[in-house]
Amino acid sequence: MNLHRSPHRPASRPVFLAGLAAALTVGLGAGCASNASKAEEQDVNWLVRHARYEQAVRVAAERVENAPDDAQAKEQWRLATAAWRLEAGRRLTFENKDIEALEQFRAAEALAPEQPQVRAWIAATLDKLSKRWVNRAIEAHAADDLDAAVRAYETALTYSPSERLALDGLARALLQLNYRRGMGESYYERGTRALNEFWLEQAAHHFSSTLKYDENDRAELRRAQADTLRAENRALIAQELEEQGQYAAARNEYRIATLFDPAHAESLAGLERMKLEERAAEHLREADRRIMKRDFETAERELAAGEALSQRQLAGFAAERERLLEARLSARYEAVLSVEADHRFEEAIEGYTKLIEAAPQGYFRDALARRDALTDSVARAKGYYDQALAETDLARRAQLLRQVLLVYPEYKDSRQLLAQTESALAAQPPAGGGR
Numbered sequence: 001m002n003l004h005r006s007p008h009r010p011a012s013r014p015v016f017l018a019g020l021a022a023a024l025t026v027g028l029g030a031g032c033a034s035n036a037s038k039a040e041e042q043d044v045n046w047l048v049r050h051a052r053y054e055q056a057v058r059v060a061a062e063r064v065e066n067a068p069d070d071a072q073a074k075e076q077w078r079l080a081t082a083a084w085r086l087e088a089g090r091r092l093t094f095e096n097k098d099i100e101a102l103e104q105f106r107a108a109e110a111l112a113p114e115q116p117q118v119r120a121w122i123a124a125t126l127d128k129l130s131k132r133w134v135n136r137a138i139e140a141h142a143a144d145d146l147d148a149a150v151r152a153y154e155t156a157l158t159y160s161p162s163e164r165l166a167l168d169g170l171a172r173a174l175l176q177l178n179y180r181r182g183m184g185e186s187y188y189e190r191g192t193r194a195l196n197e198f199w200l201e202q203a204a205h206h207f208s209s210t211l212k213y214d215e216n217d218r219a220e221l222r223r224a225q226a227d228t229l230r231a232e233n234r235a236l237i238a239q240e241l242e243e244q245g246q247y248a249a250a251r252n253e254y255r256i257a258t259l260f261d262p263a264h265a266e267s268l269a270g271l272e273r274m275k276l277e278e279r280a281a282e283h284l285r286e287a288d289r290r291i292m293k294r295d296f297e298t299a300e301r302e303l304a305a306g307e308a309l310s311q312r313q314l315a316g317f318a319a320e321r322e323r324l325l326e327a328r329l330s331a332r333y334e335a336v337l338s339v340e341a342d343h344r345f346e347e348a349i350e351g352y353t354k355l356i357e358a359a360p361q362g363y364f365r366d367a368l369a370r371r372d373a374l375t376d377s378v379a380r381a382k383g384y385y386d387q388a389l390a391e392t393d394l395a396r397r398a399q400l401l402r403q404v405l406l407v408y409p410e411y412k413d414s415r416q417l418l419a420q421t422e423s424a425l426a427a428q429p430p431a432g433g434g435r
Contacts, residue, residue, distance in 0.1 A: 045076070053084035082112045089121060098129050130160035137169055149173045167259050174252035231261035238270055242312065247277040273311070280310035280317075287320055291327050299324055329355060329364050336367075343410035345374045381408035388417065394425045 047056035061077055089104030105122045112118070137152030153170035156163055238253035251274035257267035283306030290299035303324065307317045336351035352371035355364055381404045388400035401418040404411050 048080055048083045053080065053087050056080035056083065078111060082108055082115065082118075085111075086118060086121065089125075093121070093125060093128075098125050098132075101125055102129070126159045130156045130163045130166065132156075133159070134163060134165050134169070137166065137173075141169060141173060146173050146177050150177070161262070171256050171259050174256055178249045178252050227261045228264065231257040231264040231267055234260065235264065235267045235270065238267070238274075242270070242274065242277075245312070247274050247281055247312075250274050251278060276309045277312055280306040280313055282306075283309070284313065284316060284320060287324070291320075291324055294327070294331060296324065296328050296331075325360070329359055332358070333365060333367060340370065340374065343408070345378050345408055345410075349374050349378070377407045378411075381411040381414075385411060385414060388414075394421055394428070397421050398425060 047053075047059065059080075085104050085108040089101040089108065092098070092101035092104060102122065102125045105118055105125060108115070108118045109122060133152050133156035137149045137156060140146075140148040140152055150170060150173045153166045153173060156166040157170070160166070234253050234257035238250045238257065241247075241250035241253060251271060254267045254271040254274060257264055258271060261267070283302045287299045287302035287306065290296070290302060303317055303321060307314070310317065332351070332355050336348050336355060339351055340348040349371055352367045352374070355367050356362060356371070358364075359367075384400045384404040384407070388397045388404065391397040391400060398418060398421045401414050401421060404414040405418065408414075
């Protein structure tokens with residue numbers, strides 16, 4: 001019998017298992033008596049009371065298999081499974097395997113949310129996880145690793161959103177990050193004072209609430225109003241930073257604003273917007289690196305990915321695209337220069353022509369002048385070459401072939417023809433003949 005699945009026999013029947021249960025009678029009894037009767041060992045409630053959870057689940061599941069419509073059998077299976085799950089979670093907690101324990105407790109809660117033991121264990125586990133990540137954050141903060149500290153504080157808040165140490169530490173770490181990004185000492189001091197005022201006001205509110213219960217609602221309203229005002233102030237700073245293109249700093253300010261007022265719509269929207277702008281900026285920086293390495297295809301992909309995310313950096317992306325085009329044209333220009341230096345003039349002319357066609361302005365550097373000069377050289381070389389072929393005087397032919405080589409050193413077979421002509425000239429007898 002699979003203890004994790006519903007004990008129903010036919011697949012067509014309604015699914016019994018809606019989740020895993022909260023525990024029943026957890027902590028009652030540590031083990032079973034050695035003289036348990038066979039009847040007791042088939043009693044689900046007895047097995048649960050004696051902490052024999054797996055056996056209880058198995059017995060209950062077999063009963064549901066044998067009587068799928070028996071509501072009491074289903075209930076026993078649910079509660080037995082609940083006890084088994086909660087006990088598994090407790091054991092994992094004691095082994096400090098809190099993530100796995102939380103999964104067991106959550107599964108139990110999904111099946112039997114009415115059991116208070118499960119809610120208590122979930123709350124205790126979340127608090128334990130939150131404090132563990134706060135401790136890691138404090139260590140990173142003390143080691144001056146602010147990025148790691150921010151990540152750890154934020155992880156702690158996923159387990160306990162109201163954890164005061166995490167809220168306070170995260171706000172301070174974000175302020176320090178902005179200060180290091182050139183925000184200035186006065187900014188940091190103002191921000192720190194604002195945070196200190198915020199936390200002190202919170203403490204004062206809690207103290208006053210314990211003394212003036214009849215004014216609690218009014219104090220809570222004023223506290224909420226003060227939080228909203230502080231969130232709006234931080235949002236204004238964030239907007240200024242956003243306008244200046246300091247997206248990482250703006251993101252931090254929006255994040256601080258949401259610590260004051262978690263429901264502040266403008267800051268929540270700004271936070272998401274800055275996350276996208278930060279990612280877009282990363283693509284922009286990577287494109288810049290790829291251009292320097294002449295990895296133009298990857299640079300093109302990075303720019304496309306970044307442009308799809310950004311709303312505020314479109315001008316920057318446009319400028320980077322121009323830089324990419326310039327880099328591509330420069331690479332092609334240098335390649336054609338190498339071809340020209342290798343005296344492959346026709347190939348170089350073709351390369352310059354394609355380069356000029358690819359350039360938005362219809363020209364690129366001195367490509368037009370170089371193409372025209374090469375075209376003239378090829379035409380002149382052809383003229384001298386044709387004359388040389390038609391010339392019967394060997395001396396004159398040699399002179400024409402030398403002119404070909406001056407303007408186009410690799411034109412056809414000019415070099416070989418010149419060597420042959422010079423050999424023929426050397427073999428001729430001296431003028432006048434005889435001794």
